[in-house]
Amino acid sequence: MSASISIKNIIKRYDSVTVLDDINLHIEDGEFVVFLGPSGCGKSTLLRMIAGLESITEGSIEIGDKRIDTLPPGQRGVAMVFQSYALYPHMTTRQNMAFGLENVNVAQDDIDRRVNDAARILEIDHLLDRKPGRLSGGQRQRVAIGRAIVKEPKAFLFDEPLSNLDAALRGRTRLELAQLHQRLGSTMIFVTHDQVEAMTLADRIVIMHKQKIEQIGTPMEIYQHPVSRFVAEFVGSPPMSMLPINHIENTVDGVTVEVSGAGKVVTAITLPQDFNAKDAVIGIRAEDTAIVSPQEEGLDLTIKVVERLGDRTLLYGTLIDGTELIAEDTGRSKVKAGETVRVSISPHAAHIFDGNGLAHHSQREV
Structure with a gap:
């Protein structure tokens, strides 16, 4: 039976x-x-x-x-x-x-x-x-x-x-x-x-x-x-970083968002016409970031805590306006607390959460 x-x-x-x-x-x-x-x-x-x-x-x-x-x-x-x-x-x-x-x-x-x-x-x-x-x-x-x-x-x-x-x-x-x-x-x-x-x-x-x-x-x-900001923050270790969105600009391949005056993040996300932009945030998982050279596109992150896990290194820091972001580097990372590094974000891995907490993702697999 x-x-x-x-x-x-x-x-x-x-x-x-x-x-x-x-x-x-x-x-x-x-x-x-x-x-x-x-x-x-x-x-x-x-x-x-x-x-x-x-x-x-x-x-x-x-x-x-x-x-x-x-x-x-x-x-x-x-x-x-x-x-x-x-x-x-x-x-x-x-x-x-x-x-x-x-x-x-x-x-x-x-x-x-x-x-x-x-x-x-x-x-x-x-x-x-x-x-x-x-x-x-x-x-x-x-x-x-x-x-x-x-x-x-x-x-x-x-x-x-x-x-x-x-x-x-x-x-x-x-x-x-x-x-x-x-x-x-x-x-x-x-x-x-x-x-x-x-x-x-x-x-x-x-x-x-x-x-x-x-x-x-x-x-x-x-x-x-x-499907929601709650799920994104509840599942995952470390938790997904949430960055407040100041401005959204539509592009051919998705939307580019300005993160609280700290820089722009390019995404492959297409938003619906009735998107509720009030209190919207962009969600980033640590493994979807990368440390890049200062000449490349990205966000400047001032490191507060370095957590070495052997196979990877987690970098806990703040953007220019004080917004917290967790980034990931290799296990052999030489980044130290107090340094400022530039962080790039995969355009296909970002998540945007509208003012109602509902999620919007890239349609392409990461």
Whole structure:
């Protein structure tokens, strides 16, 4: 049976407060989808509504061709992995993984098979007789995931499962989750506010903002073609620099914008006739800049901070009027704080955001 998930016209209210407003989303069978957004945007609430841990005010949720929002959690065919491992401290790994199956009277032979299979997939066979107190944080999280796998669900729901792990372990566990998805081929929904997790794990990312879906797309669609200023600033490290636009001049190949009296930026962007120029900005990602000679076209950037990352160097500085811009140089960059350098910008990589925060891009791929 298909494990596609359809979320139709979902609204969630607590009294007079709306926390989700007309959410529509279709997740394909076997797809890995990440809900990404800041705290309070409604992403965990939406996940809990799919799991049956939160009621819905309006709308419906289907898995395959079956409506599930009217069913109790145990009958929905989903398994949830929480931020907290929630393991029973007096039980071994084997007992923790088997406990849910025992409660619904699954045959012991079947329980043993499922636990052993899940332990092998997660490479925790040697930990089956240990109690949680003798496991590391990463091992506990694997046990929590194993407890979900043994249920043989149609879909897995992950609610910020890596946030309790340190940075190095979080990176390893991300890789393990990606490999787990490849092995199982199951539908997975993963909630996070961490863009690195979203970019590395997702087939598609659902960006949520102010109780609505802001954009849906593959990681690179989201990164290269954000639909709004919010998405552009939220996704990407370092964040996209936003430069106020003083003047816009149409050209044959696009528009040239004057950046707060600090210079001109040539773009390949064509703007609509009804473009709202009030408070418009041009967005530049650091990797779309280059340090050039003073004789070439570009913006003069006075460097405040140099961040050396090995393979590249990030240059944090200000333009003549004080506007902040982050540029990128090679890993062997010799630029120092206090220097002024000239920065060129790729005309096909710039983004213009109108006064409503909506994005306008070059139609040509960068």
